[in-house]
Amino acid sequence: MRLITMTTLTVLPSGKTYEAAAGTTLLKALLDAGEAITSKCGGEARCEACHVTVPAGRKSLSKIQRVENDKLDGIVGVSSNSRLACQAILGEEPVTVELLHL
Numbered sequence: 001m002r003l004i005t006m007t008t009l010t011v012l013p014s015g016k017t018y019e020a021a022a023g024t025t026l027l028k029a030l031l032d033a034g035e036a037i038t039s040k041c042g043g044e045a046r047c048e049a050c051h052v053t054v055p056a057g058r059k060s061l062s063k064i065q066r067v068e069n070d071k072l073d074g075i076v077g078v079s080s081n082s083r084l085a086c087q088a089i090l091g092e093e094p095v096t097v098e099l100l101h102l
């Protein structure tokens with residue numbers, strides 16, 4: 001039997017917190033929580049709709065891969081805290097994410 005490790009996901013600006021399974025994409029965790037985030041490309045790093053910033057816990061997320069990095073390079077207003085939620089996989093440490101497209 002495989003144990004699922006849970007972590008805490010805090011969503012700004014609401015400040016709501018959720019329990020989410022490590023190994024889940026940030027996008028899936030946010031959608032499962034009912035947060036207002038969209039995916040127009042089905043999580044393929046092509047639409048930018050899931051662009052978020054991660055003010056805390058960035059190191060708990062999976063590293064940025066080339067496809068995500070290339071897409072982020074073309075987004076206006078990107079910051080060093082930016083991630084595509086569809087590409088970022090939750091680790092075991094708490095993460096705080098800020099929704100940008102409300």
Ligand code: FES
Pocket residue numbers: 027038039040041042043044045046047048049050051084085086087
């Ligand atoms: S869902 Fe389209 S880039 Fe993430």
